[in-house]
Amino acid sequence: MSVTPLLLRSLRYGAIVAVASAVLGGGVGWLVAVGPGLAGGLIGAALSAVFLGLTAVSILVGGRAAKGDLTSPAFFGILLGVWTLKLLLFFVFSLWLRTQDWIDPGAFGFTAIGAVVGLLIADVVAFQRSRVPLDVALPGSDRPAE
Incomplete structure (x- = not known):
């Protein structure tokens, strides 16, 4: 059983959410604090997407390095x-970002939190829409479960 399609779907949905949160966070940040607000919104969305995307990528790379054995060290x-x-x-x-004057911390924080929530929802939707075959014995069948 391969988790690659699930993770690739999660990355695709995550990219869509990341772009939407960058546009929304950057736009609201611009309206609230002009340049620093825009920077805060864009950086908040970008960092959230990178950090959450690294998890899916690490599972893909780890699975490939372990040749599909997900119990491998x-x-x-x-x-x-x-x-x-x-x-x-x-x-x-x-x-580092705490000390920078060119970024609005409110826009950064709200965008980062919103992006993380949106990306987690995208992961859940990707998981729900995935079709994973199960090999189970049904009641009344002569075949044992594997």
């Missing part, structure tokens, strides 16, 4: 390494 090593990198980058960007 290589798979979990890649996943854990990417998640650790994401955590470190999040702290670095948070501390």
Whole structure:
């Protein structure tokens, strides 16, 4: 069973949500704080999309490196390494962006939170629309479950 179609669909839906949140967050940020608001909205949407997209990409890369064996240490090593990198980058960007005058923190925060919620909803919709075959024995059948 391959999770590749599910993850690719999740990435496609995530790209659509990221563009929509950048347009909406950047537009509202522009109306509220002109240049810094636009920058805050665009950066909030971009960072949210990159960080959430890295998870799907790391699962795809890890699955390919482990040759489809999702119990392989290589798979979990890649996943854990990417998640650790994401955590470190999040702290670095948070501390750096706090000191910048060219970004509106309100526009950044609201756009980032909205984008994360939207991207999580996109993941749920991608999961719900995926068709994953199940090999189970139905009651009354002579075939044992695998």
